[in-house]
Amino acid sequence: MPHRPGPLTPGLLRPGRLSVQARLVLVTALLSLASLTGVAVAVDLIVRGRIEREVYASTQRAATEWIGAMGTSTPQPVTTPEVSLFQLVDATGHVVQASRDAEGRPPMSTLWPNSDDRIQHGKECTRDGCVMFTAYRPSPQEEELWGGASHVVYAGRPEPALLAGWDLELGLAAAVLTGTTLLTGLAALLIRRTLRPVEEMRARIAEITVTDLGLRVPAPPGDDAIASLARTVNRTLARLQEAVSQQRHYSSMVSHELRTPLAGLRMRLEEAVTYPDADREETIRGALGSVDRLQRIIDEMLLLTRIRTSSPQQAERVDLGHLVREEAGSLPGPCRPVLVVHDSPRVWGNRTQLTEVLTNLLVNAQRHTRGAIEVSVAREDDEAVLSVWDDGEGIAPEEREQVFQPFVRLAAGRKRDPAGSGLGLAISRAIAQAHEGDLTIEDSPRGPCFVLRLPLAGEHEPG
Template structure:
């Protein structure tokens, strides 16, 4: 059954600090109540046991003074001030000063086999007496009273701690006080602990998409809150870098798209303004060329966006050595390609994406090669390593990472292929990363040397050694 909003707010407050304090205080109240009740019982039992022991001792001491023909007046020497000697008819034979003039304190008549009994006797006025009822021993009865049974009652008025609810009130007050102190301690500790989370939340609330430079405060040590703060700061750092990359990407993309669009608009406007001077067929051919370049850029941007977004692609076992040979043989004409591959280079990946990487590397190598391109697919430890080398001018060390950035094209590349999108190598590296591999440019005696590394399927690590099985020239 759903609680009304008012009751829900009362019993299920939103504040975690309040919830924990209420729970801890409630549990403390329950446990302290159980402990307090046990202590009360022990105190009551202890006081009663002590009074009854004193009463039995006082009764024994008095009976020791009674002799045939001599029944002394009881003179209490302890708090047991009510002492009466009563005959079998209930008549008081002797009484202490406090018990004189009072009727028999009790009507109890202990039997011979159980001569001593403890009792609490209360009057109609509500006054209670704690006493020990003792039957005089048969031997003494015969010698002193000729066999008539006599009974001795020794006791005292019930102490105030037992007669009133003072003990219960004191215990209840102590329980409430201790439970309150425990609850306050939890409130204080929770405030210090949750205050760190509050500081993190407040800082996170100040962070906006336009300013991701803020960082949450990091407590010292390796507590859960410290680890949370460090994780949040690392996440913010990655988010800030990602946003910066997206902004650079948006800026670069808009520039790369604006340039061909501006050229296209200019040619079309010239054709409209000067119909007699501009050849419409030439304008259409130029427009188609620009459109093809725009289409290439948009397609590459979509591929790059899907890779950066981590969209899953269907993976399957692929013999990447055979794939390299197939793609090398598919290129006919132009700069010759020499390809060599080892057996059983089985990787888990997307065939379409891996084909795109190999094609991009081969196209790039053929574009810059002087006389030929060499492609080698081999096993190195637990990785398939595909090396694509050309004998062109190579890439300067300072440009080897820059060429993998989006829309970055070196002067030689722009000269050899003006219509390129500048996204091929960026896409290739992202595909390598999506396959848990790497794509780098390494040192080479001549030309450029691109090296693609992709992990092999574990079951294939120990298969046929890396012996060339296919070559193509």
């Protein structure tokens, strides 16, 4: 049976296995510990240095006052509660004179200042403790008191307890640990409160399924990163819901449109089986007609899906005016469109797909016109505008968006082209949107006016 690591297994402490919240708390704890430790070390050095300076300043002042009191004789040093250890030592290391607390003791130190640096500080330690002192060598004029022989005055005091022990360091260490604990706890509380909206978003997203895309994550107020993330997630969910809804509607329409030719194909095949004497050639032609319709619908559905799910391939700079002249000139039929090319704007796009749009619009205009078709190309601001107008019956404003839906055909369209699939305009709009443009129906004095708007091509190919 494989070993299961316990809760204290070191492997679980690897950063990769910690949650984001735990990692943030851990980083905060380490940074707090490092920062407070640095502050504590600085405070320790500052405090120790200040105490040492104060101690040496007091011993130097006491030694200076004793030497200043010396005249023709050597008076007894004046002790204070702070400085009570005084010794006058000659060059042989003999204590000539000492204060009451220093009597009977050997010299405080062997430190002997030279003539260039007559005042020096030091510390000597014995089993009884440490003494911090100032060694003061009198000047040659002052040494005349002893016949010119070198002497040194030592003024000392016991080392303060704060310097002698580790109380300062222990206190600072306790303060560092306390501060680290408080900062870590505060950081954990703030991090937990900060990440609470993220956890709520995660829980809500876990509830969302394909069958219920209407839920939205709670968006906290403000403009911080979490609020922006929540709004972005909600916008993504809204787009996903719309896409799924369109896909369901599209699938429903596809199944409906395929059912009719499949039913016709099945009927003709069953007729051929049931009635062997029936005209087999006519039956086969009818079946092939149903198959052709099925194939046309499937091809157009695949084209529409490919356009909606990918960007235009093999994009190039297309002269819209030149394209219109070519396609309108080769359009079959008795009604020739009138061309009004005010400019020849260029756009980035797939030439084959843009030709598909223009062909669909021209064929649609020929199907509904009474005798007049006009195609115009112009430039408006930063857009290329292509308009196709015919003098047919027109499309009511409330029906203009419907004609761009897949398989939607108005009564007039079904009457003029019963075999149509209703995908031509849907494909045309999808191509326009794939090229970052749009295809709409705008108002005109008479008949429908389809308007294709595309962004103008810049100097460089778009990324």
